Amino acid sequence: MNGANFVVHALKQHNISQVFGYPGGAIMPLYDALYDGGVDHLLCRHEQGAIMAAIGYARSTGKVGVCIATSGPGATNLITGLADAMMDSIPIVAITGQVASHLIGTDAFQEIDVLGLSLACTKHSFMVQSADQLGPIIEQAFELASSGRPGPVLIDIPKDIQLGDALNFSPIHATKTPNTINKVAINSAREMIENAKKPLLYIGGGVGMAQAVEPLRQFIKKSKIPSVCTLKGIGAVKHSSPYFMGMVGMHGSKASNFAIQECDLLIAIGARFDDRVTGKLDEFAPHAKVIHLDIDAAEIDKLRTVELAMTDDLKQILPLLETTTSIGEWQKHILKMKVDFANRYDHPGDAIYAPAMLRQLAEMQPRDTVICTDVGQHQMWVAQHMFVDRPENHISSSGLGTMGFGIPAAVGAQVARPDDTVIAVSGDGSFMMNVQELGTIKRKKLPVKILLIDNQRLGMVRQWQKLFFDGRYSETILTDNPDFVTLASAFDIPGETIATKSQLQGALSRLLDSKGAYLLHVSISEEENVWPLVPPGAPNDKMMESL
C-alpha cells in the first residue's frame, strides 16, 4: 500500500464516505487511489467551492467535512474556506498535495508554503515529512478537527510520500475520562440564576457544535428563562419557544436588543461576544452579571469580564444548571415586547418585499429544510424572517462573512442529506462569486433550490453608503448583471424571474416542487434596507429603523 492508498484507507477508518475536491499535479497519486478506493469524491469546479461544500456537509450533519486540493494555486484557493471554518468553528480536514520533498524550498512549479499560509486560519496544520508520520498525523488531524472547539486542520502531503510505501499504523484510541465538573461553580451559577430578576440566555453556535440542543431545550423548559441567539445560534432554541426573541445584535430584533440592555443576569452559552452582537462593548448588557459557558477558555474574559465561567462540555453542564425561577414580571415584559415589536409584513405597492417573501417561504417549506445563505442583506433577512428548528438547518457564513458561500454550502448539504429540501438563498453579488458551482449541481444532478434575490446592487454595502457615506455609491451598482435565468439554463437548471407580489405564491411553489435544481430569480427594489440596524459604535438599544 502506498501513501495515497493509505490516506484513502484512513479516511474510511474515520467513517468518511464523501469528500469534495479538485485534482492537480501534486495530488495525483491520491486521486489515483480515490479512483476505486471506496470513498465518494465530488468534483467541485474550484477549490474554494470544494471546501465550502465540505463546510456545508459538516454543518448539516455534525460530521467532519473533508476536502482535497493540489499544491500551489489549489492550496491557496482553500484559504478563504479554511478561514471561514476557523471563524465558525467547523470541523474540516483539508488535504493538500505538495511538491516532492526534495523540491520543497526551491520555488518549484506549483510550490507554495501552504503550511505557512494556513497558520492564521487553521486550528493546526501538518506537513507530512516521512512515511511513518502519515498515520499518526491523519489520526491527530481528525481528533483535533472535531474535539474541544472544532475547527479546520490542514494536512500537506508531498508527492513522494503519497507514492512511497506507507507504514502500518494502528491508532490507539485512549479512553477519554469526562471532565470533573466544578460543583462549587455549578452551585454558584444556580444561585445566580435563582436570585436573578431578569435573567436572559444568549445562545451561540457552540450549542449546536456541542450537540447540546436537547439539554439546552430541557434547561429552558424547566427554567423558562427568556432567550436570544446569535446568527450561528439560530435553530438551537425552537422558534415557537414562548420567551425566545430571535437574533440579537446589529440586525437583531428590537425585543432581543432591549432585553439584553435590561437584563440583570446574562448567561452566554457557546457564544463569544462578537462585535456584531455587542455593539458598543462598554454599554452591552450594562446591568448584567454574566455567566459564560464555553468550551474554549480563551473566550473567557476576552471581551467581557464575567462573574462566573465554566469551560466544560455543554452537554454535561446544562443538565446540572436546571432549576426553576420566579420571574413572572420579566416574562410578561418579554412577551409584551415580542408583541409590540413584532415584524410587520404589510408593504405598499406591487413590488416584492423580500422579508415577506422569506416569511412566506418559511411557512411553505417542508419540514427539516436546510437553508444555506450567502452574505449580505438577504442573509440578514433570512435570519430575521425565516424560522429554523435545528442548527443543522441554517448554514451561513457567520464570523468571516464570506460572499460566495451559499451555493457550494448548499451542494455539500444536499450531498449529505439527499432526502431533505435544501434551499440556497443568495444575492446577485454573492451568487456570482462561486457561480461555477452550478456546474457541480449539474454534474451530480443535485436538486438544490436557489432563491436569488436581485437588487442589482451590492445591497449591504450600498445600505451603508446610503447611511454613512452620503449616498456615494462607489462600485456597488450591478445593473450590468447577466441574465441569471439564461445563465442557469446553461447548466441545465430551469428557472424563472418574478418581480411582483402576485407572482410569488406560484413561483415559490414551483421552486419547492421542482424535482431537480431550480432557480427562482426575484427582482426587488434597491431601496430596500435591513432594519433594524445598530449603527457602528452605538449601544444595542440605539437602533435605526428607517432612513
Added chain:
Amino acid sequence: MKSLLIIQGDNSPELLERLLRVVRHRGFAVQNLNAEISKNGQALHLTLTVCSERKISLLTKQLEKIFGITKVATLSQEARVKVSA
C-alpha cells in the same frame, strides 16, 4: 506592560513561527526572545518578553491552545524586579 513568558513545546520546525504569529496577531510585541532545544532534541524551551496594553492572560490562553505547546507560564516584568530586589 511587559511580561516574561516561559514556554515549552515539542521541537517541531514550525512551532516558533506559529507562536510568534499568535503573539503579533493578538496585539503583543516581542522585546526579547531566547530559544533552546533540549539535550534530547525533543523539546523547545523559550523565554519571551512581550509588551502590550492588553492583559497578558489574553495571550497566554491563546498560546496554550497551540498544538505542540506543553507549558505556558508568566512572570510580569514588574513582579520579577520586585522579587530580585
